[in-house]
Amino acid sequence: MRNNNKNTSIFKMLRQNIRLMFTPRRLSPKHVAGPVISSEAETRPRSLFLRHLDCGSCNGCEMELNALSNPIYDIAQYGIRFESSPRHADLLVMTGPYTRNLDEAAQLTAAAMPKTRIITIGDCTQNGGVFQDSYAVIPKPEQIENAIEAHVSGCPPNPNEILNLLLTIDPNPL
Structure with missing residues (x-):
């Protein structure tokens, strides 16, 4: 008992x-x-939605983009997230050299966005990188080239540099 x-x-x-x-x-x-949530995230006007497009890279830049979602960088605390539909994205993030196979997909993705805004990540998006002499690499069309707002260089770039660039981008440009 x-x-x-x-x-x-x-x-x-x-x-x-x-x-x-x-x-x-x-x-x-x-x-x-x-x-x-940090004080920086509270001052953002609203969340930033990213649409990622790999145009034909070695996946080094993709690994660094994926690292942004881990607990070390945690882009979600700043109100930044990846979006599967270009119709809901504020920004198109391009990685890899611009290739023939992805030319149509890149143009359709950019056209489907409410306002075409692009950032490029990695050396391959600027000059083709190690793929520059490949038959598959072609120059970017004018519509894509004119919409590029910023670039993060490196092979692959450091996730801190990518995050710092994303934090400076206004989701609601004038």
């Missing part, structure tokens, strides 16, 4: 603690751990 009372009191204590943990206003993450 004595053992039963001890077990009952443990369960009673656990129930009270669980009730405290799930009380909506008592223990919010803001009070326990401080602000989750």
